[in-house]
Structures are given as C-alpha cells and as structure tokens.
Amino acid sequence: MPTVEFSGKSFSVDEDGFIDDYKNWSEEWVQYVKAQEGIDELNDEHKKVIEVLREYYEKNGIAPMVRVLSKVTGFKLKHIYELFPSGPGKGACKMAGLPKPTGCV
Amino acid sequence: MPEGILCNKTPVDTVEQLQALLADKSGKQYYEEMKLLDVDTPALWATIQKSLKSRLRTWLEICARCGMCADSCFFYLANDRDPTQVPSYKIQSTLGDMVRRKGKVDNAFMHYAMDTAWSRCTCCNRCGMYCPFGIDMGVMFSYLRGLLFSQGFVPWELKIGSGMHRIYRAQMDVTTDDWVETCGWMCEEYEEDWPGLEFPVDKPNADIIYTVNAREVKHYPEDLAEAAILFHLAGENWTVPSEGWEETSLAMFAGDWVGCKKQVESVYAAMERLKPKRMVVTECGHAYRATVIEGPYWAGLKTGQTPVESFHYVEWVAEALRTGKLKIDPAKRIKEPVTYQDSCNYIRNAGLRECAREIMSYIAEDFREMRPCGEHNFCCGGGGGLNGIGRYREQRNVGLKVKRDQILATGAKLVVSPCHNCWDAIRDLEEIYHIGIRWSFLKPLLLKMVIVPEHLRPEE
Numbered sequence: 001m002p003t004v005e006f007s008g009k010s011f012s013v014d015e016d017g018f019i020d021d022y023k024n025w026s027e028e029w030v031q032y033v034k035a036q037e038g039i040d041e042l043n044d045e046h047k048k049v050i051e052v053l054r055e056y057y058e059k060n061g062i063a064p065m066v067r068v069l070s071k072v073t074g075f076k077l078k079h080i081y082e083l084f085p086s087g088p089g090k091g092a093c094k095m096a097g098l099p100k101p102t103g104c105v
Numbered sequence: 106m107p108e109g110i111l112c113n114k115t116p117v118d119t120v121e122q123l124q125a126l127l128a129d130k131s132g133k134q135y136y137e138e139m140k141l142l143d144v145d146t147p148a149l150w151a152t153i154q155k156s157l158k159s160r161l162r163t164w165l166e167i168c169a170r171c172g173m174c175a176d177s178c179f180f181y182l183a184n185d186r187d188p189t190q191v192p193s194y195k196i197q198s199t200l201g202d203m204v205r206r207k208g209k210v211d212n213a214f215m216h217y218a219m220d221t222a223w224s225r226c227t228c229c230n231r232c233g234m235y236c237p238f239g240i241d242m243g244v245m246f247s248y249l250r251g252l253l254f255s256q257g258f259v260p261w262e263l264k265i266g267s268g269m270h271r272i273y274r275a276q277m278d279v280t281t282d283d284w285v286e287t288c289g290w291m292c293e294e295y296e297e298d299w300p301g302l303e304f305p306v307d308k309p310n311a312d313i314i315y316t317v318n319a320r321e322v323k324h325y326p327e328d329l330a331e332a333a334i335l336f337h338l339a340g341e342n343w344t345v346p347s348e349g350w351e352e353t354s355l356a357m358f359a360g361d362w363v364g365c366k367k368q369v370e371s372v373y374a375a376m377e378r379l380k381p382k383r384m385v386v387t388e389c390g391h392a393y394r395a396t397v398i399e400g401p402y403w404a405g406l407k408t409g410q411t412p413v414e415s416f417h418y419v420e421w422v423a424e425a426l427r428t429g430k431l432k433i434d435p436a437k438r439i440k441e442p443v444t445y446q447d448s449c450n451y452i453r454n455a456g457l458r459e460c461a462r463e464i465m466s467y468i469a470e471d472f473r474e475m476r477p478c479g480e481h482n483f484c485c486g487g488g489g490g491l492n493g494i495g496r497y498r499e500q501r502n503v504g505l506k507v508k509r510d511q512i513l514a515t516g517a518k519l520v521v522s523p524c525h526n527c528w529d530a531i532r533d534l535e536e537i538y539h540i541g542i543r544w545s546f547l548k549p550l551l552l553k554m555v556i557v558p559e560h561l562r563p564e565e
Binding site for chain 1: 124127128130131265266269276277278279283287290291294318319320323324325327353355493495496498499525526529
C-alpha cells in the first residue's frame with residue numbers, strides 16, 4: 001500500500017490516492033488534498049461540506065448523493081463545484097477521507 | 106467447502122450484504138477470503154454444459170493460434186508485445202482450459218482466470234475484427250466472467266455493483282424518490298437561466314423517453330440538467346420514467362447474468378408503461394450496449410429488439426443538428442484542434458461511426474482523427490469495468506499508454522468523449538501521464554455554441 005508524507009505525517013493511500021482508512025483522517029490530510037486539488041484557500045464552506053460528508057458516511061457507510069449534500073449545506077450545485085472543482089464525488093470525498101465511491105465514477 | 110463471509114458464491118440481494126461489503130475498504134477481507142474459496146467443480150461443469158453454446162464451443166476449437174489477433178489488442182501493444190497478452194492465448198489458457206478440464210479447476214486457476222478476465226481484457230471486441238475466423242475474444246471473456254461470478258471469483262467493486270442493480274435497479278444506491286427529487290432539483294437550479302425549463306417525469310406517449318447513468322444522479326447531476334436544456338432548446342416532447350431510468354449495467358461487467366436480466370427488464374417495463382415513440386440514452390457506451398444490443402437477449406425478447414426503437418445520444422445530436430432543431434453559432438465552433446474518442450460499445454458494436462463525424466463537422470473547425478479510428482479505434486483503456494477496479498489500477502495505467510500516444514499524435518489538446526467510461530479513462534490518463542489535455546462530453550460543448558431561440562432567452 002503506497003504512503004504519502006505531508007507535514008510530518010504519513011498516510012497510507014489506496015491505488016487511487018484515497019486515504020486507506022477513514023479513521024486516519026486528520027487536518028494534515030485535508031491540507032494535503034487541498035494542494036492536490038488546486039484549491040487556494042480553505043474556508044468555512046469547504047469545512048461545512050467535509051463535515052456533512054463525514055457525518056453522512058459515519059451513519060450510512062457510503063458517500064451521499066449530491067442532492068443530499070446540497071440540501072444539508074444549503075449550497076447550490078454550481079457553488080459546490082466552485083468549492084471543489086474536480087467534483088463532489090471525487091475531490092470532496094477524497095478530502096473528507098471517504099473511500100473512492102464504487103461504480104462508474 | 107469454505108465460503109467467506111464477504112467472498113462467496115451468493116450474489117448480493119440485501120442492503121445488509123451490501124453494507125458489509127462496502128465496509129470492507131478496498132476489499133481487503135474479501136480478497137483474503139477469496140484465497141480460501143473452494144471451486145464447486147460439479148456445479149461449474151454443469152453450468153458450462155448448459156450454457157456453452159455452439160458458437161463459443163466452435164470458436165474455442167477452431168482457433169488456429171495463428172496470432173493474427175495479437176496486434177489488435179491494446180494490452181499486447183502496451184505491454185511490449187508480451188506473448189501472454191495475445192488474445193487467443195488469454196482465452197485458451199482460461200476458458201479453453203476450463204472447458205478441456207471439464208470444470209475440474211482449482212482456486213489458483215480461478216484467480217488466474219479472474220485476473221485475466223478483468224485486467225487483461227476490456228471486452229472491447231477489437232480482436233474479433235482481425236481474426237481470420239471472426240473469433241471474438243471479448244464475447245468469450247464476457248461469458249467467462251459469468252462462470253467466474255457464479256463461483257464467487259469476481260472483483261470486489263463489481264460484486265458491489267451487481268448487488269446495487271439487484272437491490273436498487275441502478276448501479277448506485279439511488280432510489281426512485283432520490284431520482285425524481287434530483288430531476289426536480291435540477292429544474293429549480295437552472296430555470297432562472299432557462300425560463301420554461303421542464304423535467305417531465307412519467308409523461309405518457311412522449312416522443313422521447315430519456316434514460317441515464319446512475320452516476321449522473323448521484324455525483325454529476327449537471328449532466329441531467331444539460332440534457333434537459335438541450336431537449337428544451339430543441340423543442341422535444343420528452344420524458345424520463347420514475348422507474349426504469351437507469352441504463353447502465355455493472356451486472357454485465359460483473360458477469361451476473363441474473364442481475365443483467367433484472368436491470369434491463371426494468372427499463373423495458375418503463376417503455377411498455379409510458380409508450381414513448383423512441384428511447385434516447387445519455388452519453389454512455391456500455392449502457393447502450395447493455396440495454397440496446399445485449400439486453401433484448403437477456404430479457405428473452407424474440408425480436409432481438411428493445412420494446413421501442415432505441416438511440417444513442419450521438420444519434421439524437423446528429424439528427425438535431427441535421428434537421429436544425431439545434432443550430433450552432435458559427436462564431437462559437439471549436440477553433441482549436443480537437444479529436445474524438447470512439448467508444449467501442451456504440452461505434453464498434455453498433456456502427457455509429459458516421460453520427461460522430463457528422464456532429465464534429467458541425468461543431469469543430471479543426472477535427473483530427475485518431476489513428477486508427479472509427480470501428481478500428483482502440484479501447485479507451487478503462488472499458489469493461491476496469492476503470493472501477495482498484496486491484497488492477499497498475500495494469501490499467503500501463504494499458505492507457507496506447508490511448509495516450511494516439512491522442513498525442515493528433516496534436517489536439519481537447520478530446521470529445523461521449524461515453525462516461527472513456528471520459529473517466531481519459532481523465533485518469535491525464536492524471537497519470539500529464540500530457541496537458543482536456544476532455545468533454547458533448548452536452549457542455551453544445552450548450553456553449555448553440556443558438557438560443559429568442560422566446561427561450563431569459564428576460565434581461
């Protein structure tokens with residue numbers, strides 16, 4: 001299993017670069033993915049999306065639909081894309097420490 | 106006969122089974138259990154005797170091992186002409202041996218067969234065009250996948266995918282309510298820019314019933330909105346079904362024959378219920394193959410045809426441009442060099458090559474063909490379910506070199522890719538090889554260049 005080093009922390013990642021274990025998620029991981037995703041600065045709205053994704057995942061064991069994400073955060077779809085340019089299914093899930101969604105993604 | 110808790114011969118039919126599999130990140134426990142999974146050889150042989158029909162039996166017997174198929178396979182080319190990547194070798198050393206041994210194979214053999222069936226063949230069917238006998242290894246590997254699935258030797262993600270179809274009639278956990286709500290939501294989000302935009306659900310006798318890929322609903326709903334806007338601009342009388350809206354089939358990639366049948370029957374039931382004039386499917390290659398080409402046989406339809414005439418999205422776009430339902434602003438055509446990724450599943454398997462060229466003639470000023478192209482094009486490198494299988498990411502990255510080099514040779518930096526699978530593979534290709542390209546479905550490109558009739562423009 002490959003590992004990535006960032007800010008003095010080591011993370012095991014899967015073959016698609018998603019964190020190996022949801023429980024190993026930390027603030028340093030968020031900063032690492034931020035650089036990868038080309039996001040300049042993280043604001044409260046990014047944090048809100050991450051929080052909602054993690055809460056949903058903890059309860060359901062799977063990533064939510066974008067519709068659910070939009071409803072709970074109150075953000076419009078276009079705005080979610082402004083926050084996470086590679087999309088909610090990829091960039092946002094990766095940053096939140098969720099596994100890569102299965103299926104055609 | 107050790108059966109694992111997660112890896113076993115029982116398909117996923119309940120939410121509990123599905124959740125247990127999902128909780129096993131990357132299938133770690135699943136693949137450990139697979140190492141101990143016994144092969145039920147009498148059952149395997151019984152399945153072969155019942156399902157291996159004359160065409161496949163003949164193909165296995167008449168293959169002359171001439172090697173004419175070798176250069177047709179992108180895996181063979183990408184792996185420095187490794188002889189074990191020759192299609193005839195791959196199928197003879199798996200399905201061929203399994204049949205010759207009358208199903209008496211062991212766990213190690215099944216592991217080899219699984220790795221070959223899912224990481225060394227994308228069922229792109231290109232080899233069948235070059236074999237002097239017309240032997241199609243893609244067809245045979247699809248069949249082998251079915252045998253492997255029946256014995257529990259299937260990649261973790263595809264066991265999940267087939268289970269999703271069995272439970273939700275969609276490749277992701279999207280319920281009827283989720284789907285209908287998302288349609289309404291997209292209408293709300295876009296109607297300000299597109300006054301009068303509608304997302305008609307369950308409208309009987311429409312001209313078009315539109316079917317999609319569940320990922321659009323779950324992760325990329327803007328794709329649904331774009332489809333609705335283009336139908337709106339073209340003045341189409343269209344609808345989506347509340348049930349039977351999902352056209353893809355990870356069950357097909359998994360070799361889950363029962364799941365395949367259940368899935369397409371849900372789409373056909375929507376056609377029977379709503380009686381549209383015709384069906385149009387989104388920009389997805391394997392969805393079209395599953396529902397339009399293979400599906401009628403899975404469902405036992407004697408005509409070999411879908412209940413209503415079915416079209417791929419590129420056919421609808423070509424027609425809309427040809428008839429003037431959609432008009433392109435000449436000043437907004439694509440000026441930069443642009444190439445087109447021919448999807449195996451609707452170009453090679455359904456002969457839609459000319460539709461794609463017709464569309465490009467309307468939207469691009471400097472269209473550059475990949476070589477080879479059309480029905481001879483190489484697979485994107487991620488077809489047949491390979492895109493979604495973590496276990497084989499390394500083999501996939503190697504295979505992607507062929508597409509990378511094809512794209513580079515065109516000099517184009519933009520790749521039009523009206524197939525979700527191809528779109529993903531090209532995205533991942535860029536992620537790995539950094540060749541500086543962009544990729545796009547047709548819908549967002551068309552929206553940037555289509556002339557909006559005056560009565561459909563938003564008020565200033």
